[in-house]
Amino acid sequence: MENFAHVDELNLVLQLIESGEKEKLMELLRERLIECGWRDEMRALCRAYAKKKGRNNVTVDDLVHVITPKGREKSCISVTSNFAISTSASSVPDSVKAELLLRIQSFLKSVPLDAL
Amino acid sequence: MSALNDGSSSPRSQVTIEQRASRCFDDLLESIIVDVASECHRIARLGLDLNLEVEEEELRLSAQARMADPSCSSESNSKNVVDIFGQTHPPIASETFNCMNCGRPVTAGRFAPHLEKCMGKGRKALTKITRSTTIARNRHARGSPVTVYAPYSTSTNSNIVPEGTPRTAREEFAEYTFEEP
Numbered sequence: 001m002e003n004f005a006h007v008d009e010l011n012l013v014l015q016l017i018e019s020g021e022k023e024k025l026m027e028l029l030r031e032r033l034i035e036c037g038w039r040d041e042m043r044a045l046c047r048a049y050a051k052k053k054g055r056n057n058v059t060v061d062d063l064v065h066v067i068t069p070k071g072r073e074k075s076c077i078s079v080t081s082n083f084a085i086s087t088s089a090s091s092v093p094d095s096v097k098a099e100l101l102l103r104i105q106s107f108l109k110s111v112p113l114d115a116l
Numbered sequence: 117m118s119a120l121n122d123g124s125s126s127p128r129s130q131v132t133i134e135q136r137a138s139r140c141f142d143d144l145l146e147s148i149i150v151d152v153a154s155e156c157h158r159i160a161r162l163g164l165d166l167n168l169e170v171e172e173e174e175l176r177l178s179a180q181a182r183m184a185d186p187s188c189s190s191e192s193n194s195k196n197v198v199d200i201f202g203q204t205h206p207p208i209a210s211e212t213f214n215c216m217n218c219g220r221p222v223t224a225g226r227f228a229p230h231l232e233k234c235m236g237k238g239r240k241a242l243t244k245i246t247r248s249t250t251i252a253r254n255r256h257a258r259g260s261p262v263t264v265y266a267p268y269s270t271s272t273n274s275n276i277v278p279e280g281t282p283r284t285a286r287e288e289f290a291e292y293t294f295e296e297p
Contacts, residue, residue, distance in 0.1 A: 029145065046153065056161060060153050101138065105134065
């Protein structure tokens with residue numbers, strides 16, 4: 001089952017990219033996050049971190065970890081049996097997340113997937 | 117997995133859709149997080165953010181460094197300016213090399229005036245013109261306030277004006293070409 005799920009996942013990614021849907025989703029998410037001020041919050045966090053640690057001592061990795069909360073358990077495309085839909089960033093507004101999830105789900109439903 | 121339209125699908129595959137949508141969302145979010153992080157990293161490293169405390173501290177440090185430096189600031193000692201590598205340069209360049217036009221050894225500080233004379237005389241085509249340019253220059257010194265681009269305009273002049281025209285006519289032409297923009 002896990003193997004199939006993995007192939008299915010890759011297939012989904014390919015379909016997203018090829019149909020251009022991934023790009024649209026990305027743009028939509030980016031726009032919403034800017035509008036709701038999430039991006040500014042994250043930048044403030046980064047700035048505070050850089051101030052604390054010293055401007056020339058920060059790495060991109062550090063900042064990614066600053067922004068990504070500890071509650072996140074999985075990396076981008078990994079197959080886990082985690083059924084909990086955990087929030088991947090603490091301050092992403094629910095409305096934004098809901099909108100994106102809805103859109104992704106409708107895409108998943110509308111596109112026939114050949115795997116399995 | 118065939119196309120599913122709505123809740124008529126089995127609960128298991130429904131959960132799978134939500135799960136996959138969530139993973140997909142996480143994926144998108146991670147990309148955006150990396151974008152923001154790398155932008156912040158760039159701003160931090162380049163010092164582009166208006167981080168007042170840090171800037172103030174840097175200003176303070178540089179002011180201290182300047183005070184501690186015995187050779188003073190550039191305003192008071194403009195003749196021997198220290199550059200970023202700690203070297204001082206004399207105000208007049210004294211290195212000697214050979215002019216690439218005439219081959220004579222020349223001091224760097226006198227190179228520009230040397231070139232003025234060197235390139236003006238170095239061409240055969242201009243030896244004929246120099247006489248007319250000096251005459252034209254004298255005329256202009258007496259008359260109009262127009263600046264003299266003598267070698268070049270008169271050389272083109274000599275191409276346009278047909279041979280056999282008296283010298284005065286050529287000089288008239290010289291005057292008119294100066295007035296053209």
